[in-house]
Amino acid sequence: MPDLHPITRQLLEWYRVHARPLPWRESPHPYATWLSEVILQQTRVETGTAYWHRFLEQYPTVKDLAEAPIESVMRSWKGLGYYSRARNLHAAAKAVMDQRDGQLPILAADWRALPGIGDYTAAAIASICHGEAVPVVDGNVQRVLSRLFDIADPVDRKSGRDAIRAWSEALVSEATPGASNQAWMELGALVCKPRNPACPDCPVREACLARQRGTWADRPVKQPKKKQVTMTVDFDVAIRKVDSRWEWWVERRPDRGIWGGLESFPATLTEGAGRDRDPQSVWGPVDHILTHRRLTGWFHLHTGDAASDLARCHPGGSWIPLDDADRAWPRMVDKVLPELRSRAVKN
Ligand code: SF4
Known part of the structure; x- marks a missing residue:
């Protein structure tokens, strides 16, 4: 050679x-x-x-x-x-x-x-x-x-x-x-x-x-890491009961940006440290760390007319059964799904 x-x-x-x-x-x-x-x-x-x-x-x-x-x-x-x-x-x-x-x-x-x-x-x-x-x-x-x-x-x-x-x-x-x-x-x-x-x-x-x-x-020498951004994420979870089946409203996130292309409850991201307690929330805080972001999540439950309104405001989504396991969720949502399911049907 x-x-x-x-x-x-x-x-x-x-x-x-x-x-x-x-x-x-x-x-x-x-x-x-x-x-x-x-x-x-x-x-x-x-x-x-x-x-x-x-x-x-x-x-x-x-x-x-x-x-x-x-x-x-x-x-x-x-x-x-x-x-x-x-x-x-x-x-x-x-x-x-x-x-x-x-x-x-x-x-x-x-x-x-x-x-x-x-x-x-x-x-x-x-x-x-x-x-x-x-x-x-x-x-x-x-x-x-x-x-x-x-x-x-x-x-x-x-x-x-x-x-x-x-x-x-x-x-x-x-x-x-x-x-x-x-x-x-x-x-x-x-x-x-x-x-x-x-x-x-x-x-x-x-x-x-x-x-x-x-x-x-x-070795290797690397430039100092970017500072992590702290963000609060509010997930709006609309649920309804059709016959004896529970469903929630799930949308596909845009391809670009955080959780691009994954399925999720409608989410609002706000930059800045999260609140310690949220009396409106059904579940939280849920902490999650991504490469450059430190996230605190709160999940808010909506039923009845509020749930229908929320679905109308997010027309790209659809009602899916609560027990549909075959979905690609963000990890932050995936890890709390069992708890959310049980809280949703108890509500
Ligand atoms: S290349 Fe890496 S493993 Fe090999 S001698 Fe150098 S430092 Fe050690």
Whole structure:
């Protein structure tokens, strides 16, 4: 392998022995690889594998995925969080059917042109399934390379990003880019972990500058996190009884913004610290933390004319049975549903 950087050679030898036998690695197909890359972006392998199998069963081809209603895709995603991934997956599948006659792209640049597919996913699929020599940079790779070359620039700023990219391009194997990309990610997942990297087991330890200089705990450098915004959320829960069946009014949230595309009771978000007690509320406070938001939720019950008025003011919703479990709710709502159900019917 004459093109290989010595570091990449050591890495690939290690990968041949230590790669985990993950199901999508067995005979990589672009559609299945795409699914695995999207699912694993914010999800642990153990959890993601079960979802990956289920997704392939429910939507065996890109055509099946494109033709499925978005609500069904969102429900299949339930439990994985970061629902924008499901929305983008669905939109990209539709674009493949509508604009590419059902043909999945081959080159990373063409994958990149699909909705919601970034550099990382495009490069992963193109290198793993089609042997295109483009480097993949995810959080694992960032961490390993920033330690290996002791990069002191923040990796979420241009200078740091450029340094990581330059090294990742220099180290990608021309002959087996899929293996070398996966090997970097695997090294980050199994050995060069965020805390306590297993340096004695690391195949590139001889070259590692952070290990030599004792700086590994400070790499990668990141800019200070954005301050969390505190918000209060008032959920209006309209209920009614039809014959002997209880129903509540549920609407689909707009695709953009908080809980985009999920189903929820009509909600009003107000910036600022929540109240300690709300005498009007049937249930609360319910605390919930999102990436940049700290939320306090209050649930208000409406019956009779008030419930009908509320439904009229939110014409995009519909009455659904209280016991309909097959819905993609925001986690904050999902966790209080049993309590809300029992309070609603007691009311
Ligand atoms: S030697 Fe340690 S710090 Fe350096 S890349 Fe390997 S595991 Fe990470």
